[in-house]
Amino acid sequence: xxxxxxxxxxxxxxxxxxxxxxxxxxxxxxxxxxxxxxxxxxxxxxxxxxxxxxxxxxxxxxxxxxxxxxxxxxxxxxxxxxxxxxxxxxxxxxxxxxxxxxxxxxxxxxxxxxxxxxxxxxxxxxxxxxxxxxxxxxxxxxxxxxxxxxxxxxxxxxxxxxxxxxxxxxxxxxxxxxxxxxxxxxxxxxxxxxxxxxxxxxxxxxxxxxxxxxxxxxxxxxxxxxxxxxxxxxxxxxxxxxxxxxxxxxxxxxx
Amino acid sequence: xxxxxxxxxxxxxxxxxxxxxxxxxxxxxxxxxxxxxxxxxxxxxxxxxxxxxxxxxxxxxxxxxxxxxxxxxxxxxxxxxxxxxxxxxxxxxxxxxxxxxxxxxxxxxxxxxxxxxxxxxxxxxxxxxxxxxxxxxxxxxxxxxxxxxxxxxxxxxxxxxxxxxxxxxxxxxxxxxxxxxxxxxx
Numbered sequence: 001x002x003x004x005x006x007x008x009x010x011x012x013x014x015x016x017x018x019x020x021x022x023x024x025x026x027x028x029x030x031x032x033x034x035x036x037x038x039x040x041x042x043x044x045x046x047x048x049x050x051x052x053x054x055x056x057x058x059x060x061x062x063x064x065x066x067x068x069x070x071x072x073x074x075x076x077x078x079x080x081x082x083x084x085x086x087x088x089x090x091x092x093x094x095x096x097x098x099x100x101x102x103x104x105x106x107x108x109x110x111x112x113x114x115x116x117x118x119x120x121x122x123x124x125x126x127x128x129x130x131x132x133x134x135x136x137x138x139x140x141x142x143x144x145x146x147x148x149x150x151x152x153x154x155x156x157x158x159x160x161x162x163x164x165x166x167x168x169x170x171x172x173x174x175x176x177x178x179x180x181x182x183x184x185x186x187x188x189x190x191x192x193x194x195x196x197x198x199x200x201x202x203x204x205x206x207x208x209x210x211x212x213x214x215x216x217x218x219x220x221x222x223x224x225x226x227x228x229x230x231x232x233x234x235x236x237x238x239x240x241x242x243x244x245x246x247x248x249x250x251x252x253x254x255x
Numbered sequence: 256x257x258x259x260x261x262x263x264x265x266x267x268x269x270x271x272x273x274x275x276x277x278x279x280x281x282x283x284x285x286x287x288x289x290x291x292x293x294x295x296x297x298x299x300x301x302x303x304x305x306x307x308x309x310x311x312x313x314x315x316x317x318x319x320x321x322x323x324x325x326x327x328x329x330x331x332x333x334x335x336x337x338x339x340x341x342x343x344x345x346x347x348x349x350x351x352x353x354x355x356x357x358x359x360x361x362x363x364x365x366x367x368x369x370x371x372x373x374x375x376x377x378x379x380x381x382x383x384x385x386x387x388x389x390x391x392x393x394x395x396x397x398x399x400x401x402x403x404x405x406x407x408x409x410x411x412x413x414x415x416x417x418x419x420x421x422x423x424x425x426x427x428x429x430x431x432x433x434x435x436x437x438x439x440x441x
Binding site for chain 2: 006052054
């Protein structure tokens with residue numbers, strides 16, 4: 001076999017040879033039936049490769065994926081990008097203000113709502129350790145009380161109880177903005193039924209969440225591959241929807 | 256108008272998938288399952304061809320779990336299928352690197368020529384060809400799959416695998432010559 005020629009046939013077939021080498025190969029092919037046969041075989045291989053069909057796995061693997069999503073477990077393989085809460089040794093390029101904003105968000109949202117629940121309860125602060133009396137208070141106490149224990153992390157976004165209460169809307173801009181606008185409109189309509197301190201707390205928390213959203217967006221512009229920032233943004237937007245929904249529910253219930 | 260819509264991929268089906276991408280990014284697991292159903296065949300085929308049947312299921316799971324985690328980063332600048340496919344390729348490559356065998360794979364092993372058997376005279380030649388791909392030496396196999404099956408260029412493969420472009424070309428030719436031997440038995 002003319003290996004000095006056949007070794008060039010794949011590059012020739014792919015158009016990877018410079019003009020002079022291509023010309024030399026073509027000249028050789030004009031007089032070598034063996035190399036022409038090899039070239040034709042290579043063409044068959046390429047054609048076959050381009051015609052292979054995608055095939056479903058023999059056993060559906062969705063159940064395993066769903067289990068891992070539900071559990072919030074990381075992929076088993078080391079080296080895969082995981083959200084911050086799942087990895088201990090990963091470096092992140094956060095600014096102190098970003099971290100401070102996340103911490104402030106956690107404290108303000110959980111603490112503020114817990115205070116609000118306590119303030120609305122006839123039993124005052126003792127209410128935080130007793131059973132909530134209304135559905136909305138149960139929602140607030142259960143949902144935001146869990147934040148204190150779990151922290152502001154992507155994992156908390158998979159909390160099945162909290163997830164059930166979040167408006168099931170995509171976080172693409174148009175859908176998200178529409179959902180937020182609807183809830184803000186509903187909250188505004190019920191504003192007169194909430195006391196001033198509740199309104200102040202809700203607005204203050206919304207301001208903090210918006211600040212976190214904006215900071216995450218700005219950081220993603222310069223570091224778009226940062227999975228934590230991305231998860232943080234999704235989570236913050238989810239929190240905003242959740243807070244608006246709970247506040248709207250409070251206003252409705254107070255009617 | 257119909258032709259334009261078809262060429263651009265703007266069909267009711269793709270619009271539905273785009274909607275599912277947005278819903279899944281917001282935490283809608285049912286929407287994500289629909290995305291999984293739409294793409295699992297291609298992703299599983301990629302992992303099976305690149306890594307072999309035994310690892311394909313587990314790595315396919317890894318890919319979709321990672322996709323779920325990273326959906327918030329999808330900006331819609333390319334088709335979701337393109338974004339997903341590139342993410343899948345990255346996961347597969349990471350998996351291979353984690354085995355720390357990338358370099359030795361790229362060495363020329365003359366005995367590899369004997370690993371690809373001549374095709375038996377069977378009706379299901381597509382399946383046989385898939386099996387022949389899996390029998391390729393790993394280094395040649397992944398480059399063959401990326402170049403001839405998935406359509407990546409040598410310079411893209413070189414970057415993805417951190418190898419020289421010339422190495423990619425040599426391994427591709429090696430794979431083709433091995434498969435030529437296989438096809439000669441059909």
